[in-house]
Amino acid sequence: MNQKINFGLLGLLLLSAAGVAQAATCTVNTGLMNTPDPNIKLKGAAGVPGLVIGVGNPNCQVNPCALNNNAGVAYVNGVAATLPANTSQLNAVSVASTNYAVAVGENKNGMPVALVQFNGATWSAMPTAGAAPTQDVYGVKTYGLNQTYAAGKEGIFFFDGASWTLQLPIANVPNVGGQNAGKFVGMWGNATTVFALADNGALYSKAAATPPTVWAQTPNPPAALNNANFSGITGDAAGNVYITGQTNAGFGFVYQYNPTTQVWTNTITTAGQFDLLAVAVNPVNGAITAVGDNGAQITSGPNGAGPWTQIPPANNVKNINGVYIAPNGTTYMAGTTSAGCTMGVTVTPASGGGAIPSGSAGGTWTALTGPTVTEGAVGGVGTGTIILNVPTGFEFDTTGTAPTVLVTGDTATATNNINHVASGTALAVTSVTTTQITFTVTFISAGATPNILTWQNIRVRPTAATPLATGNITETGTATGFVAGTSFGTLTEVTATGPDHIEIDHTGSALTCSPQTVTIKACANAACTTLYTAGGLNVTLTPGGSTFAIGVSGSNTAATVQQTTAGTATLTAAATPAAAAATTCLNTVTGGASCAMTFSNAGFLITVPNHTSCTNAAASIEAVQTGGTGRCVPAYQNVTRPVNLNIAYTNPTTGTKTLTDVTNNSAITTVASAHNLTFDATGKATITLSYPDAGQLTLTANDTAPTGAAMTGSGIFIAAPASFAFSAVTAAPIKAGNPFSATVTAQTGTGAACAAAAAAPNFGKETAPEGATLSFSKCQPTGTGAVPGTFSGALGAFTNGAATATNLLWSEVGNGDLTARLTSGSYLASGLTATGNTGTGGTACTGAGNVGRFIPDHFDTAIVNGCLGCGFTYSGQPFTVSVTAKNGLAAPTTTVNYDGSASTAPNFAKATTLSAWDAATGAIANPGPGTLSNTAVALTAFAAGVATLNTPATMPSYAFTAVQTAPTVIRVRAIDADNVSSLRTPLASSIEGQPEIRSGRIKLANAHGSELLALPITATVQFYNASNTWVTSTTDSATQFNTNLSPTGNVQAVIAKGPLALANVNVLTPGVVTFATGVRTFNLAASRVAGSADLTIVTAPSYLLPSIAGRATFGVYKGNNEFIYLREAY
Known part of the structure; x- marks a missing residue:
């Protein structure tokens, strides 16, 4: 179930995304409510983006208690608020905007009925002029300072900003299903209609605007709900109403009432006994969540469809009294726990430490991923230190790249985030020792976005090979919000098991006066196409007897062998822990599998630095021989002589490009040819080389020593691609959520051998093929209302240095740039990398991006009939229309960046036009016939992807040409200047509002x-x-x-x-x-x-x-x- 649950803000505890409760702390409230007493009972929750309020009363479960259980409490974005004196228990809250909210409640212990209002900063008592409530109030709906409805034991009241009016006395509510009404239990409303639910199931509605003052009763709920206990009410974006409660038999229920058709539908009646108290609809996917006693929580599938999922009661949860689901899908629940317990964070333990080789003790470090701490609500992590403690038998790395903590949170306002840094900032830790990593929180999070802390660059290793150690990373420190004993990651030391075999890559020749560099690889399979990356491996080479470590990279390019007498030796390797199979070899000059290496008293030492393809590299070729002391001395001095040079393709083992000898303006091929080398007094010659491709090559030199002996020597080097270039990017406009394409080419650099960058054809042909990873950066729109969207897609295999992706998807509207990065991060472990992007001048998002413009895939339209509750709209009567821009994902979502407000720049919304079509075929314009008026939708009407036309100046109307025209159902279609339309193929997939028009x-x-x-x-x-x-x-x-x-x-x-x-x-x-x-x-x-x-x-x-x-x-x-x-x- 992909539901984000946030109990913490409202006084319970945090549920993970999977709905599994973490253990709670029963000491103090850890920053969520900012109060020292956790014994709080919350009854209601409501909010708008940027403001979430929970209300209730103290629920002391200890004696004596410093709190007054009869008083009201309110929490604004998780922070305890100061209420007016003598505010009684609060039952419900309604939020009109970040600057106005109303909470209502009871008249406990002689205090007046709780009626309080919030102006965005402080709470105050509401005026009680006129006929204000004098008994308990359980439901409220406010539209602003001058328009508030409240309902309770006495009936339904209206407050106009100055005085109260009783609009519907409870005595006027008829008997429904065998029950008389004792009180109204809740209210819900949208922009056009407000509803009130009585405890006997009587449902009333009226136009939200005032006047009128008349409340109309809807048809009674079905007989199956006779004598039921009705308790909660909400609605969805289409105007449907949902009520919940408990049947006479004790089963929980959620019923839908459609005001258009006036039909009641059973959404669910539980199989077991549930007392459901509240219900909410997820604005993102239409899923319904109902909650109640004993931690009951059930959730439907998208759009109220099955199957329903029952989430087991969370730890210590007693009752869930209220639920609010924010526009982004975050769910807030209000209630009580059996022990007054709260908690602030969810910990995702670090991974990667489950099998640390014992052989890495004192050697190779094992890198961990994480841990991660996710706040249940803003302020979930309190100020102070967070100290990670390594378990006994392990140690933290204090010498490598220092650990950091990545802060993810509010993308618009840095001061809303932990330590007041921008979202995405990697903060340095306070200190690192071999046993502890300390991070200090100086500012807690605020606003509406809970923060996530992710630890990075943590590395560990065992302190000894025996005995094997295991244990959890634990947290101590002074920052609140954490549960003692929570695991931040488990470390387990295991007995090292060896690789399949060791492979030695060598040139086949060496000198008696100098160690010869070879590459040793720990192979995980017989073909050595996969390396053994457990680390902790020590390899002893013969001849020479030196031991070299192989870490998690699986290879060591700096190992050496040595022999002081001329002759041929067989290379061998002994690994600890032992390899399963015999050592193999690769002669990089011949490409053969021989392990024979010839040691000579004279030869060449060749060093070519790893470099970027097509750039000049200075190669050193030393002519040496073994002197009387056994050391290398020059074989040639102060002389220029021709030396035969040739190359071998080492990885990949084939190639089409030659190595350029820039010094002599000649080519070095796989066939040896003479090249003039000038040796200085030390016997060293330097030439400039350039290779117009990518890969690993072996350069070999052959000549005759002054003694007449044959001289040879080889050196291995890597030429990496210089960059990645993009081409064939799908032209704009591109529909959001639809596949688009791009081709990426691994390019050479420029230099003496390359006048211009060109494809590196060998890139991607390596033994373990190298590749490129794509990412996407939104460039425009910018602003507080802009979102980054989601990106997916990958390149296919590289052929002749180029690869194409045909499955790229971006979910949003706007423009951006693509970036390609070398997947391995280090080409053939050379330390060289490559990147490239579509940005202007080589920098992504220098102004507008060069990929896109992206536009919506389609529109959805929805209507609210002009005749509220009638099921139709009269000819010529204005009705409400909403137009929502959607992407083309498998499950389309709203393209938030299709916006015409000041919160984005530039605006990507377009002027849109409405039209009317017949409902059956969608192909006949203006059926009836008739005319749709007021069809223009200004781009400024769109906010976060939605335009709602609900004012007299914006609402369309459809008028028949002839008065005597039979009822006609029309489709309201939207199309913008880019031809984005609500008409889709097939027609059945189109979501278009279909009002029935009646003369x-x-x-x-x-x-x-x-x-x-x-x-x-x-x-x-x-x-x-x-x-x-x-x-x-x-x-x-x-x-x-x-x-x-x-x-x-x-x-x-x-x-x-x-x-x-x-x-x-x-x-x-x-x-x-x-x-x-x-x-x-x-x-x-x-x-x-x-x-x-x-x-x-x-x-x-x-x-x-x-x-x-x-x-x-x-x-x-x-x-x-x-x-x-x-x-x-x-």
Whole structure:
């Protein structure tokens, strides 16, 4: 389950990504709440990016207790907040923005009902003018300072910034499923609608904006939930509502209510007994999480689909009372533990220490990866020292590259990170000894992004070969957040096992007066295509008897053999621990497998430095012979003479390029040829060489000594590629999440033999082929709203020095640069490396990147019907549309960098246009026919990949050409200036909002009655159905009009017959009213005068005009018959 859980911020403990709880500490709260007492019960959690708040009350489980259990507590981004005096227990919180939040609660122990507000810095008591709650409040939804709804024991309240109004008394909530309502238990709302849930399952909704003040009850939950205990409510991006609780039989449930279809759906009813208390939807993938008593936690698959996963109760968790899932998918849970325990971090132990050879004692170091410390919430790691202690029998390396600690956290604000450094900074440790590595935390993390600390460059080895040691790296120090005894990595010393065999690479010739350098390799298989990299190997060579170590690299290029008498010797090697098979040899001059080496009294010592391909290298060739003392003395002095030179391709063993003798302007090939060498008084000649390829070569010299004896000598060198060059990169625009291609060529340098860089054809043909690793750097957009995205893909095999990748993917919008780096980091272990990128001037991200522009793969569109809760939108009625830019990954995600706000620069969002198409085929424009209006989506409407059109200035509407048009379902399609569209192939894969458009009108019925009595007028909202008939919109409980007479209201009266006059036509208790199931009645006051007036609805709602007039007649006791033809049936 790929779910990131963060209990720590809200008073429980941290769960790992796999949902497995770490052991908790039961001493003090370790920086998560910044309070010395861990006994806190949190009941609710809510937030927005940059602000997460948890609320509740002390839950002391020790006696005496310094805290007041009746008081409220609040934690803002993990830090305990100061609440106004006499704030009672808090039950729920709602966050409108980083600058406004409201928390509500109870009236314990004579304190007033807890109603407090947060302005981004401090908490204050809310005004209680008007009809403020006087009993416990359990749910709250705030849209800002002047618009807050609260619900509890007394009903649903509204706060306008100055005073409170009771909008729906609890007494007005009907019996549902055999239960009377005792209280409202929770609220949820989106930009357009707010919902309130009662404890008997009654669900109410209203438009979020005010007015109206009328709350409409939705259809009752299914009978399966009769007598259930309802406790939690939330919703998703599409406006669906989810409720949770416990059935009468004790089973937990999560039901979905679709306001559009008015249908209830059972998402899950648990097989076992669960008391589920809260529910939330993951904005990233639509997964549903429900939590409850005894640590209960169940989570659905993406978009609420199965299978559901039950996460076992975490250690010491008692109840989980609330859950909030942030826009990035981070899940925060609020609750209590059985012991008031908390914890701050998860430790991922270091790897790489599980099999350390005993033979490496006092020799080869073993490198570890990690450990890593991940905060459960900001501030999870407290200030002080973090000391890593090596177990007995091992030691830390104090001489090599010093360890560092990599800080990963808030990419926008460095001061939000540990020690106030930029995310990605590798900090030096405070000290390193053979037994301890100390790192000091001077500033804790803050903001909204928990930090990760990763230790780097830690190396260990045993202190003795026997006895074998094992143990854990442990942590001590003063920084809080850690659990004593936690393993930071296990080190295990094992009895060394030897390699398959040892291979000796040599030139076949040597001098009696000088040690001869050879390369020894520890081979892991018979072909020596894989090296033994356990390290801890000691190899003794014959002749000479010297011993050389082979570490984790698997080879030693500086071993030597020596013999002081002329003749042929057989090279041998003895390894400790012993090799399984006999030693093998490779003569790098002949390419043969002979172990014979001829020692001569005269010959050449050849030294060629490893160098970059095509650059000039100064080669030293010394002509020496064995003098009377046994030491080497010059064989030639102050003379120029021709010497035969030739090369052998050593690795790879074939080649097409020749070695250039720059000094003599001639080529050195595999066939020996004479080259003039000038020897100085020491017998040394220097020539300049250049090799236009990559690989390892052996240079051999042959000549005749003054004594007439044959002289020979060889030297091995490596020429590495100079750089990597990119070509054939897929041209822009590239769709995010779609494969793109690039070709990488290993290039030579430039020099006397190479006027320009060219491909190095032997690169990639080595015995163990070298390669290049690709990475991608986002260059644009920059800014706090920009994200790096994810990159994947790899090069294929190199052929003639070039390789192509066809599977490159970047998940985001923008541009960037590709970088290729030598995979091994050291070409043929020469210490030389190579890199290259697509950046301008050879530097990645010098301004705009040269790969891309990347654009979205497609759009998804979604709608919220203009008629809220009706299941349709009227012709001409504005409705909400959201357009989301997506990539083309297998599971598409939002391209956050498709943004038109000030948080990114430059903006990569484009002006987008909406259009309407038929739902069935998606190919017929403007079905009905009709016209979509307000179709322009400005690029500035996009923020983090989403444009939401929900204001009068931005909302589109669809109007039929003819009023009498049957209901038509349309697809709302989006397309931008790059032709990115919500239309995909096949059509079924397109996610396009599909509102049903209905032609609507309001009809006022005729009415008659005494002029001495009030006259009821019935208004009906109607739509034109598929049977070509006007019928009542029975699902419309949202449309409103003002019963005041025009011009104050929407009712217009025209006198049809006197003596009735306009002055006699008045509405009783005029004001804004809402249709209920399509019908609404209002009353005209007694006219006291006979006559009639024609009534119509004017001005608004404009999309239901013209209305059908009704005649109100005073002084007549029977109205006109509303039929055209009548006959009797015989």
